[in-house]
Amino acid sequence: MRHPDTPAQPAAKPAPSGELWQRPATELAAALRKRDISAVDVVRSCLGRIEEVNPELNALVDVRPDAALRAARRADEQAAAGAELGALHGIPVSIKINTEQRGHATTNGVTAFAHNIAEGDAACVTALRDAGAIPLGRSNAPAFSLRWFSTNDLHGRTLNPWGHSRTPGGSSGGAAASLAAGMTPLAQGNDIGGSIRFPAACCGVVGVRPTVGRVSDWGPPARVDTPHGPRELDFPPTVHSCAVQGPLARTVADARLILHAMSTPDLRTPHGVPVLPARTEQPRPTGPLKVAVVRGIGTVKNHPAVDRALTEAAAHLEDAGYELDERDDMPLLAEASRLWSLLITEDTRSLLPVVDQLGDDAIRTALAGHFAAAATLWGEQPSLQTYIDGWARRATLITRLQELLGSDRLLLTPVCAEPPFEQDADLAGQERVFALFPAMWPMTAVPILGFPAVTLPVTLHDGLPIGAQLIGGRFEEDLLLDAAQAIEDRTPALHPWTSAGGDG
Structure with a gap:
């Protein structure tokens, strides 16, 4: 069932069962290893799907078919020669427009950066x-990747395959929309305020926010021109402490596959770790895992569809043998969400002159609303002491949450208190803007503390996907994915090109 405001001509059209673009990455990987299919076949299938639906959805930009097919032929030659093949051998993936990919412009949705060609890869x-x-296409995002919506003056608006009047999420909205519509089986994104998890939920796919340090966020040094010559651009503390690179996929197994491939210990980054032991090498928790179901933080009422999705996800986990307990609220997460509004906002303040000069009208209006919402909690311009105290409190909350979770407890939360927002809700006036930020507490509480989280679809409501979020202890991504798999195993597959899943 599609959302009633979707145009009569759907963006994601039905396709014959078994087409390569529809198949999970894990299935493609196995078939490619056995040489039952070729990488060229897979890339051509995805390119055909892109040609069919991307002109309407506008999820991917800078698609270069010839380069992708050359890479696919090389992959097939390696397989034929008996070379050792990587876990993602021959599988297409999209790369976000704010991430360096050699030979492509790192535009970040800003017209002034249209010719900012990367000399190397992140x-x-x-x-x-x-x-x-x-790599098969660059995924769209808002200007400066600073909204929960994905539109910009350079590349245009990305639509949600489930309902065009609803956001595909942001900032990795192009990545999520392209996955949901079948353009690529895997996607890369990044997350500092829900930018992987929220788009995944809006588009009915799986999003993984790894622990800070698990996936390297190193990129070629950014440089800016100054009166004294060019200098390297230094990023504020929250970028190093809270932002992560991570994967989006259509299934939990696919998300696990790409996460493990992306897990790259890298001591060049401030929070990089030297080694990441596999879960099989760590002591397994004894007895059933515990899941605390956190429905809210006492500041906002959930939409009924959000509560139903959480109830369904909890029932699936209980059926799988998890021990559940309900929490009406969790003050620790409430405080973390408030800290996000302080620390992220104050670190963004230094960016305002650049946004004013180079940004589009939408990002200027959205950021003005962001600062106004933060001011209701922290005042118009918090003092340096307030900022310092915020960082000190953050460290305490990290300790408290890790003590709570350990290696045998997870949290189950909503993704957002609302279904996917209407397009440009953050431009709709102060009253609407002030409602968005409290609703997004599950997205903002997690990154400020650097913990891992997974969002996945659970059901449909009025033709729109509604998901749930799992939060775990630091570096416990595999435990999170195990729980997500238990939910997925008990949930009908949800794709916008079929009616599977029914009305939530």
Whole structure:
């Protein structure tokens, strides 16, 4: 069932069962290893799907078919020669427009950056290439990647395949929309305020926010011109402490596959770790895992569809043997969400002159609303002491949450208190803007503390996907994915090109 405001001509059209673009990455990887299919076949299938639906959805930009097919032929030659193949050998993946990919413009949705051609790859792109993935298109995002919506003056608006009047999420909205519509089986994104998890939920796919440090966020040094000559651009503390690179996929198994390929210990980054032991090498928790179901933080009422999705996800986990307990609220997460409004906002303040000069009208209006919403919590311009105290409190909250979770407890939360927002809700006036930020507490509480989280679809409501979020202890991504798999195994597959899943 599609959302009633979707145009009569759907963006994602039905396709014959078994077409390569529809198949999970894990299935493609196995078939490519056995040489039952070729990488050229897979890339051509995805390119055909892109040609069919992307002109309407506008999820991918800068698609270069010839380069992708050349990479696919090389992949097939390697397979024929008996070379050792990476985990993602021959599988297409999209790369976000704010991430360095050699030979492509790192536009970040800003017209002034249209010719900012990257000379090298970001570490996460290198990891994907090393695993054998084939980059196939750049995924759209809002200007400066600073909204929960994906439109900009340079590349235009990305539509949600489930309902065009609803956001595909942001800032990795192009990545999520392209996955949902079948353009690529895998996608790369990044997340500092829900930018992987929220788009994944809006488009009915899986989004993984890894622990800070698990996936390298190193990129070629950015430089800016100054009166004294060019200098390297230094990023504010929240970028190093809260932002992550991570994957989006259509299934939990696919998300696990790409996450492990992207997990690249890298001591060039401030929070990089030297080694990441596999979960099989760590002591397994004894007894059933515990899941605290956190429905809210006491500041906002959930939409009924959000509560129903959480109830369904909890029932699936209980059926799988998890021990559940309900929490009406969790003050720790409420405080973390408030800290996000302080620390992220104050670190963004230094960017305002650049946004005013180079940004489009939408991002200027959206940021003005963001600062106004933060001011209701922290005042118009918090003092330096307030900022310092915020960082100190953050460290305490990290300790408290890790003590709570350990290695045998997870949290189950909404993704947002509302279904996917209407397009440009953050431009609709102060009253609407002030409602968005409290609703997004599950998205903002997690990154400020650097913990891992997974969002996945659970059901449909009025033709729109509604998901749930799982939060775990630091570096416990595999436990999160195990729980997500238990939910997915008990949930009908949800794709916008079919009616599977029914009305939530």
